Amino acid sequence: MNVDCLIEEQLWSAAGIETIAATAADAVAAHLNLRQSGLEISLLACNDARIADLNSDFRGKAVPTNVLSWPSEDRSAEVAGAQPHAPVDPELGDIAIAYQTCLREADAGGRTLTDHATHLVVHGILHLLGYDHERDADATLMEGIETEILGKLGIEDPYAIIV
Structure with missing residues (x-):
C-alpha cells in the first residue's frame, strides 16, 4: 500500500510522519491480506487550524479533530458487523491528521506521539x-x-x- 504524504505542519516532519504512515499502511495491508494490491492513500499532515477548516467544510463542525478520512468510494457493509466490500478503485482516498490534537491526546493518554499517530493512521485507513x-x-x-x-x-x- 502506497502512502503519498503532503506535510503542511513541519512538526510532523520531525515526528517522522512518513515513516509512521508507511508502517501503519504496511501493517493494515498485511493484516487484511492487501499487500500485493497496489492500493494508494493520500495523507495530509496538518495543524489544528487546517483540520478545523476541513472539519467545518465537510462535517459542519468548526473545531479541530484528530483525524479525518474521505474514501474514494463507499465500501461499507450493509449488515452491521459484516466485512466491508473489497476496494475496486486502487486509490482508497484521503486522510488528514492534526499534529496539535494528536500530541494533546497522546500526552493525555500517556502514549507516545508515534504510537498515537500510528493508531490514528490505522484508524483512518x-x-x-x-x-x-x-x-x-x-x-x-x-x-x-x-x-x-x-x-x-x-x-x-x-x-x-485503565483503572
Missing part, C-alpha cells in the same frame, strides 16, 4: 476501506481489527480501560 464505528457491531469489528494490528506493532490497545 480502515475508514477508507469501509470500516466504521457508527453501529455497535461495526465499532466492535473495527476496534478489534485496530487492536490486533497495533498489537502486532507492539502498541498497546488504545481502547483498553
Whole structure:
C-alpha cells in the first residue's frame, strides 16, 4: 500500500510522519491480506487550524479533530458487523491528521506521539476501506481489527480501560 504524504505542519516532519504512515499502511495491508494490491492513500499532515477548516467544510463542525478520512468510494457493509466490500478503485482516498490534537491526546493518554499517530493512521485507513464505528457491531469489528494490528506493532490497545 502506497502512502503519498503532503506535510503542511513541519512538526510532523520531525515526528517522522512518513515513516509512521508507511508502517501503519504496511501493517493494515498485511493484516487484511492487501499487500500485493497496489492500493494508494493520500495523507495530509496538518495543524489544528487546517483540520478545523476541513472539519467545518465537510462535517459542519468548526473545531479541530484528530483525524479525518474521505474514501474514494463507499465500501461499507450493509449488515452491521459484516466485512466491508473489497476496494475496486486502487486509490482508497484521503486522510488528514492534526499534529496539535494528536500530541494533546497522546500526552493525555500517556502514549507516545508515534504510537498515537500510528493508531490514528490505522484508524483512518480502515475508514477508507469501509470500516466504521457508527453501529455497535461495526465499532466492535473495527476496534478489534485496530487492536490486533497495533498489537502486532507492539502498541498497546488504545481502547483498553485503565483503572
